[in-house]
Amino acid sequence: MRPFPSSKGNKYILVAVDYLSKWVKVKALPTNDSRVVVKFLKSLFSRFETPRAIKSDRRTYFCNDQFTRVMNKYGVTHRLATTYHPQTSGQVEVSNQGLKRILERTVRENRASWSDKLDDALWNFAYENSLIYKERTKKLHDSKIKNRIFNVGDQVLLFNSRIMIFLGKLKTRWSGPFTITQVFPYGTVELSQPNGPNFKVNGYRVKHYFEGDILSKDLPHND
Secondary structure, three states, X not given: OOOOOOEXXXXXXXXXXXXXXXXXXXXXXOOOOHXXXXXXXXXXXXXXXXXXXXXXXXXXXXXXXXXXXXXXXXXXXXXXXXXXXXXXXXXXHHHXXXXXXXXXXXXXXXXXXXXXXXXXXXXXXXXXXXXXXXXXXXXXXXXXHHHOOOOOOOEEEEEOOOOOOOOOXXXXXXXXXXXXXXXOHHHEEEEEEOOEEEEEEEHHHEEEOOOOOOOEOOOOOOO
């Protein structure tokens, strides 16, 4: 990636993205030849676990004898993106655009300082991604909660994670039934029990009770 003018002799940014964790590593470089690319990858291999495969575009610094020899030495499969379709390397393209956007915002008018701000931009990029992931996770969780419809008067079972299950013994983790006395926003419900006060739980811990369900005789403790 070549986003800005020369900064302390650096003109390029090499970006590596872990496919599963989405972890990003970047390096400011003066050139984009195979020598610096191989050196960068070797540094990653020495610090972290060697990957099973690397996916790249078809630029010459990835498609050459030196790069192929190093991949063979470390037992790494080299996969190439489809010609004229760089979007097939989706994670890297998303990271490139995100880093460039944050870097432009960080350096503002002093564009020649981008190599000094690269670590800050990477941190901000990771922070923004964590916020996006948190929001997406919350929306998914809320959608699951909202899809579990409960009404006052419903009989439900409560998942009790504190019940110990011993080898060779069959014992359900579901106790109850309990009766719903109130329903609150975002899935929280209030339950009544025969020999104790009402208590609130997350609706994701309960399910509708049907006659014949196998139950635990252990009543839940309030958290």
